[in-house]
Amino acid sequence: MVFRDVVKVYPLPAGDVVALDGVSFRVDRGEFISVMGPSGSGKSTLLNLMGCLDTPTSGDIYISGTRIGDMSDAELTSLRRDRIGFIFQYFNLFPLLNIIENVTFPMMLKTGKGVDPERGREVLRAVQLDDKLFTHTPTELSGGQQQRVAVARALINNPDILLCDEPTGNLDSKTGAGIMDLMTDLNRKGTTIIMVTHDPNIAEYSKRTIRIADGRIVS
């Protein structure tokens, strides 16, 4: 993945907000990168662009050689579905679906039909979630358990890239460490991971750190 002179401006009535101001870097397959910086510095914006949730105001972003600025909304959506996994700070599970359904949801999107729940169970076991919880609803689970479900959901379509926006931000340090062990393990198996955090202890798990301030990379 390559970023070249990427600028992202949010036009607001009160004046434009320059969230990213000429960012260039590259991420190679299998890397484990943490993105650090103060609040409002543009970390989430950077991650959203990597995740094809938005296109840059100017500059180019290439994912496996394809320029995302040239792709339609439907193509970007398929790309997110098939090749990118998202993990959010607030877990963001679907309250109307049970745990198995939450996990298999992206796979149902991909295949366009029902999915064998066994596939969901496998992935849930891989993130070490207790079998008893599989048919519960998300609100019946603790934060750490919910985040494990979110990780399982992000992994179900075997993505190349895992994007995490402060994945441990809402967890105590012990539970957070459990999630980070899971990530390290995934990275060892070949998944590229880019993780936003402002906790230096969490950034320790990554192999490289990009520091960002006021929409620019500082190191």
Next chain:
Amino acid sequence: MIFWEIAKRNIRIHLLRSSLAMLGIVIGVVAIASMGILGNSMVLSVSDSLRTVGDSVIVTPHAGGGGGGFGGGGGSSSALVITEQDYQQIKRVSAPNIAIPVLQTTDRLKLGVGKDDLVAMIYGIDPEDMPDFFILESGDYSRSSSGCLVGSTFAKDNNVKVGSRITVGTDGNKGTLRVTGIIEERGMAFDVSTDSAVVATQDWFNNAYSRNDYDKVVIKVKNLDDITAVKEAIEKQMNRRDETVDVMDTRKVMESIFEAFGQITTFVSAIGGISMLVAGVSILNIMMMSVTERIKEIGIMRSIGAQRKEVMSMFLYEAMILGVVGSIIGGILSLLGGYAISSLMLQTTEYLFVPSSLIHIVYGMVFGIVICLICGIYPAWRAANLNPIDALRHE
């Protein structure tokens, strides 16, 4: 599919508000269907009592319109009659269909010594033509010139039987008739309405009222396809120089009556439709709520790969479930309600279980579902076109 499942569950967890919105649709369907059924039942019951099947051409003297100049003879009612000569011409052009001349007037009747006078319609018809017009429920057609037939309502109301005597005219100055037969109920008709009338012979009528002309001529058309041709032939023959007669084709009249009834039915159904529009507004309202309270969820779906059209389908399913369930309940209630109303108001349900009535339930249901879908489109479109990032940031 999963979006179908989500739509169902979302309705279930908001059961109260979904039911209330659905209630609107139920009421809308019931309003449209019951108005339609009621209207149609009325049409059917009226058309049943308009027994005339529309097989007649009726010729009357041309009414209204200056033209004339000369009035008729002084005291007699102005000469709005069909002369014997006119009748012969009409008879000739309408052959081989039979042209029956009819005399009619209203006069006082007395049904026995000491009884009160009453006023009724008296027809004068040639006894030979009577079997073409009337079916008798009792007695026989009149053979002697002072015999007469009476309508069934007239007979019932005045306790008249075969053999009863009727004195006609003020102080009986027109003579006395003997009832030889009672005519079966004919309903309202365009040719002659006999239910509350007396039918005397033409000879007697001519004598009593000193007439040698007719009030109208009824042509019974054997082949219904000829009805227009007969009408036109008479018009052509009789109105060549002056408008001397008016020619009415009962089938046309029936058609326009039913057309008018149809329009009334459509109009009242449309009023029912207004309640459906109101229901649509409440569907729109809860669908907007459904979208607004799930903006974050939509953002998550979009970010993990749900296409716009999939998000859209989720909300359309929701609107459709509301519409279909509401319409089905409404349809069932309309059937029950229609049954109750028909049996109470029309004393019969024979007009309910016919396609032309039941179709109104289908109209109501289809309209309900279509309204729900239309009212679901905008919220669904809004949901599908949310910017994923903004939706994700939404709290």
